[in-house]
Amino acid sequence: MSSDMQPTLDDERVDPGERLTGEESLRDRLIMAVTGPNVTVTILAFVMAFVVGAVLIAFSDEASREALGYVTSRPSDFFTAAWDAITGAYGALISGALGSGTGITESLLAATPLILAGLAVALPFRAGLFNIGGEGQVIAGGMFAAYVGFNFPGLPLVVHLPLAVAAGFVGGAIMGFIPGILKVRTGAHEVIVTIMLNNIAIVLLDWTLTLPTFIGNATLSPKWLPIADSADLPTMFGSRLNIGIFMALVAAVVIHVFMERSARGFEIEAVGLNPTAATTAGMSVGRATIWALTLAGGLAGLAGSVQTLGVSDGGVTAGFSGGLGFDGITVALLGRSRVPGTVMAGLLFGALEVGGRAMQAEAGINLDLVGVLQALIILFVAAPALVRWLFRLDRPSRRAKAKEVTA
């Protein structure tokens, strides 16, 4: 960026001492965090994450831990055992996700809600907002969709399914609108409000699981009534993969066009980059905030609908959202809050999840390792300075970065 225009002698020069306070606004930092890192850093982040993961595998695999017991006398045993464990685990991970038709369809299935939940975080990031409320929005969306889904069983599929999906969108959108309006009207920080709404949504979900209206007479293992066939997402290729993946991709394209082409998207972007200048130009920070968070809530609501109308076809259970809100954050961070990146990241994490199941079944390494890997990838992606430092990359000085932001 700074190379676009070298200061020339004819230009007035800025005294950097006057500009740089060393303190940048939260918004600037947030935007740096979600759009900053380059491709090299992303690749290195993967390398680092899998290296750390390998260490965890080595020390948790039983054979290699046994060998560790006499590592001083025969170190090669340990390293051989560890190497076997690591290659076995990662081999199963990759082949499980991509090595078969089922692997691929399962990966796409797992990626579907991740893409939607990722977009639900990426879009507000562009407006300088942090949506930690994905979880609550997923729950609300899933509940709305399921409610429409198990009622009105007589409707034809072409009516019932879109209706249920739309209800899911609306449910999530309401949960997104609340932090939006509160931020605009009272200045309440969206991070806090969305976290609280997540928990409120969980309490409400648990409550519905005690009410006959929702669970019929299944009081022992509470579960909502099953979704009617006419609201069930149709599957494809004789697999469990349903048309939800197309919903996700269509939503991604729509959001992409919205952000890159539409006037409203331009407004959101400008508000995210400089709310004061946007206001001065007649834009409305409040409108952009509400739009971004409501749309985001709707996207997360779609993710919830995909879960309740598709995957968990038995209906809504406690914890059906499965941490999708937080997964959405990791997906959006990895995708650097751009739509194409978020879609890629969603596909990748979907594959990791499916591969992780294979890893657990075949190599005996618990699926939870995938969560560690994802967290590590994001940790390194979110802290490009850390990766640069670890790898001694020729880094632009912090001053230069700060200048890009403040200038």
Add this chain to the structure above:
Amino acid sequence: MTGDPLVTRARRFGTVAIVLGVFTIVVFAIPNAGVVTTLSLESRLAGGAGSQIGSIDVPVLWSTLVLGLGALALGVALWMGRWRDHAIRAGGAAIGLFVIAFLLWAARGETLFVVDLARLSLRAAVPLTLGALAGVVSERAGVVNIAIEGQLLMGAFMAAVLASVTESPMMGTVAAILGGVAIAAMLGLLSVKFDTDQIVAGVVLIVFATGLTSFLASQWLTVSPDMNSPATFSAFAIPGLSSIPILGPILFDQSFLVYVTLAAVIILQYGVFNTRWGLRLRSVGEHPKAADTVGINVPRTRWLAVLLGGALAGMGGAFLSIDAASSFTEEMSGGKGFIALAAMLAGRYNPRGAFGAALVFGLSEASARALQGFDVGIPSTLLLATPYVVTILVVSGLIGRLRIPGASAQHYSTE
């Protein structure tokens, strides 16, 4: 001139108090003439001497009527312009009266073990308080600590493992402190040294701690259950004090970590506002450059604050796995880190306030359990949402203006 914000606030609280008062009288008092709630002052839980006062029968009509009129009076006084500067306290008192009335009404015709309720509320408040204090010290230094949840989990895990290996809950606590500090160190590394966005860093660390502890628990602890059967803390009755009626079983017949929590609240309240350390801590959080220009080492101050926070939250984790429960289970913190965050905000970044909020949240948790089976009209599980609703009201400025430390979430570097 538009209205004085203090007057507006007092009236808002006044309205709330009046509504609560009227509600109490109409719903709790009037329909319940002749009904009695038995308040048991014995403790079924405290192991120590316990007091032998027995129980008293309280008529629901008269007791709730008095409480309702009290709330009504507070509301009217607030509207009349009394206590403009203490509107929060007066409003809080009205809400407190309402809560008592609610409990009396909910347990009508039954026995309510009030001492045990208080005792359980305090215990439920322990991890919330320690987590909230972790937030207070860290945020007072200008570092947002969303990662409390991760620190609790890491602390819980380490405590369970080490207390199993050493068969000493004390060693478990030490390990928990180290676990919390480890997550805090990562937060410090990311936010103080590598200027990552602090909220992003916090969220990532929660995901990391959840993944790591779950992985280790499922991969390792399930195979070696002896690594997850920790020696736990039990109640230690303080001789003399514990036989005080009512207060004894609540406050002085508790386990080690409860005493630590109470001490931490007092020490930090004093330390943050009345010591050199506290002044410097706050200066770094409010205006780091001002601190820097008088020779205060900003990064070091922030580091120490973040690590101290990690230690506190780690102890909160220890309470979860080797005091409240007796083993580590995956994701056992179950969102308590977020309630702690809420308590910190509701307590306005003050140790005392955070403790007060944690107690209220603890009470709502304990009441939800105690009222199961009673005819409450609303399901008691919904009481669990209280902390979250209260927090939204606080951050929305509906309960006074929340003042955030000036340099919150801002990175600071000299060059």
Add this chain to the structure above:
Amino acid sequence: MQLELQGITKRFPGVIANDHVDLVVRDGEIHGLLGENGAGKSTLMNILYGLYSADEGTILIDGEPVHFDGPGDAIDAGIGMVHQHFMLVPVFTVAENVTLGTEFAHVGGRLDRQAANDAVRDLSRKHNLPLEPDVLVEDLPVGLQQRAEILKALYREAKLLILDEPTAVLTPQEADDLFEAMAKLRDDGRSLVFISHKLREHRAIADRISILRRGKIVGTADPRTASDEELAELMVGRPVDLVVDKPQSSPGEVVLDLDDVDIADEDGVDVVQGITLQVRRGEIVAVAGVEGNGQTEFVNAVTGLHPIHDGRMLLLGDDLSDHSRVELLRGGIGHVPQDRNNEGLVGRMSIAENLVLDHWNSEPYAQRGLMQFRLIREHADHAIEAYDIRTPGADTLVGSLSGGNQQKVVVAREFDKDNALLVAAQPTRGVDVGSIEYIHKRIVEERDEGTAVLIVSSELDEVLALADRVAVMFHGHLVGPFDMPVDKGDIGRMMAGATPEEVFGPSGVPNPGAGGDQDAGERARRADAPRRGDGEVEA
């Protein structure tokens, strides 16, 4: 103490902020450091205070080389600094701020507030800088906050005090108080470095002046003997001619009509009161005043960013309060905001995008809700040409342009519209001299095309050069407007709070009976003659 800087050099990416700076501050003198915005004054002082480390060069104190790793070292060496943006914690008391870092404490770290208050009270008495120690800093007016900042340095026994643009936030009266305090500190044996870009102030207080230009010391002068022209030329590198060549105005119909307007701040307090002002087609009305006297709220209210509390505000006969900001911007108001980085531009968007920022969602740049980027780009290419914006292309990020070119982007956007009223706040702040001349020329052209122009500026020379009528804003009240010419010193006195009657006599207007605008420029030039407390030359 004597301070000597030898060959201090500091480079930032793409810029040399300080280029082999040599400077000597003698024992017991007030040393003025004069230079344009961006000349490198602040960087130099931050090095001296240990906030930056120099890439090359040595600092000598009383002949001994010293090395500062941080401000702590500089403080220990006896250097104190009064920062332009105060280094005070708003929620701390004066005493807490003054003693921070070297607190009074009992054994065990408990603060001794009594001792701190006593010490600060003694200190303020000793230096004749009265200030209550136990008041929260955020409750103090700016002038007193600055006093706390000075006490902070004195508490640390500073022997050399650096004051970085201390007068920027002060009224002339407060500035005079400050100068008095500075003189006393010098007479007590301290050395002071006084940074300002105002010649008048250096004449008033400095014993010697060093002039910094583009990171280099270009000369040292005696303020008693050097002429304004010499100093100004040293400062900017070529003779300054701020007198704008403009034909006589021919005012037409009233465009903006303010009648007894009050404007309240966020807390509901009226910060601007009783403004009555008319601006006509084809004239420039300029509002002078020290910043912080309500100008920001005034400009924001006129341009629809801030509601008016009471009174009437009409644009071409329409009540303005019925319209939203965006309607006003589309319906005939051009607005050059005072802080282009924060208010005017989105640094991380391109020039092309910034050029349509305030009509982003209207035809022809947006159609059916979609941005027409090809059209936006063509528009940008045209504007870059027409407004002489020096850039590699329309896709360049605005944030990477120089201040002058950034301001031209704002000017291009706002002037290119079909404006009935043009409001420009601090239109040339932080802009190089070439761009200043260009922007002034465009403003006069706008006027001559029949636009009503309202300028708000704290640069008195700019006001005098552009105005057809001039008003002064002080403490939320508007004095005037008066027909030009008005004596520069008279405006200066009104900026400090004098009433028109005090300044002009019972009539309350300048030159009663004297008419004609022909000699406006001539009078303005004559008013430059250095008269203590009045004349003012600014870069």
